[in-house]
Amino acid sequence: MKKYFITGLLVWLPVAITLWVLLWVVGLFDGVFAALVSASQAVAPEDAQAPLERLKEVPGLGLVLVAGGMLLTGVFVANIFGQWWLRQWERALSKIPIVKSIYSSVKQVSDTLFSSSGNAFREAVLIQYPRPGCWTIAFVTGQPGGEVAEHLDPRQFLSVYVPTTPNPTSGFFLMLPRSDVIELKMSVDEALKYTISMGVVAPPAILGSDAQPLVELPRNPPG
Template sequence: MEEPFNPSPPRPRRRRVFSGLRNSFLTGIVVIAPVGLTVWLIWTVIGWVDGVVLPFIPNSYHPENIMKTVFGNDTQVRLRGLGLLFFLIFTTFVGWLAKGLLGRSLIRTAEGLVNRMPVVRSIYSGVKQIAETVFAQADRSFEKACIIEYPRKGIWAIGFISTKARGEIKRRVNGGKELLSVFVPTTPNPTSGFLLFFPAEDIIELDMTVEDAAKLVISAGLVYPNENGGLSIKNSENQNNDAKKV
């Protein structure tokens, strides 16, 4: 005798509601977290700059004292940004002065004094090289995103093409043929990584932008750029469905 067909019982309504709430909560976290972290970071940096710069500004010019003078002593307002404003004005003025003849003469004199100090000159030269590398207008960004076979054949890694090899490295390696310097970042912190030199023919340049490639690295492969120029993210609901199928 054949047993009647018993379809699987329907999913409890309470579980469906809980799953929907959980997915909505995770989606909200994905939306809010980048905005919240960005605002928090900007607010923290402004506060840090104010804490360093404001001690050099007379108290009568502090925002709190100005507010008390205008609206009375009972006014309690905490304003940020004055120190950052003074820092930007001062830095711009120093840069403008350094481009002139007098500024260049003062810089050469100061560097001459620093170079006579054994320990200080090492610190100064290192910091100066880092600053020039980071803030140089011509070479401050990577040229292209690429993919390379690293650390062995058959394994591929995302990299960023920085410059063409020059000088001694080009002369001594690969018979003087064209070499490209490639920065291979780590995940999820792309500020650390490896500087590698590859022959140009061993590098596959990608159509995605440097920013999209960086997002791919930071997300550990979860965020891919799509063909329309946007980003493709696999949401948690699809992941749950895939897991159930397995």
């Protein structure tokens, strides 16, 4: 009975978690849409209140409309006219106290992470952490910059993010010598699965023992 129960669990658990994630995403977007509708009801005439209230009860409508709004926004700002309006919007936000600090910080991080020309989180590496002899997977986020670059040569150091397990949204930011970082051929998705599953879901071996560091490691690792 135990064997059959575990076998059935292995079949249905991935399905249940997938449905739970999808429902969570739909609920999140529906919540955003409901908030926008509530804001519209505050200024809408009385004869429009009932239709707006009914819109909030349509399941999945928020996901469709919010996703469609994001798509249309992307199309709009992809041309010169849209870029001009975007600059005016950012200029207006930059003059509001507190808001400008939050907005500029979030925008800088999101532009770095999601830019198609950026290198952040595009490469998985192997490093020794938290002490020599202990190995973990990290993700390259760039090179030391600003004042830090005056002390750490960007040609010799890399900035990496070490995610925690099983929650990869928290972790540690490290700047390491390139010689201490081993480049992995696995994709970022495979590396995340490996980390989140605590090593249970291992990616297929690509290079095996032929994997090479970004710069050749010394025979005796420091420390």
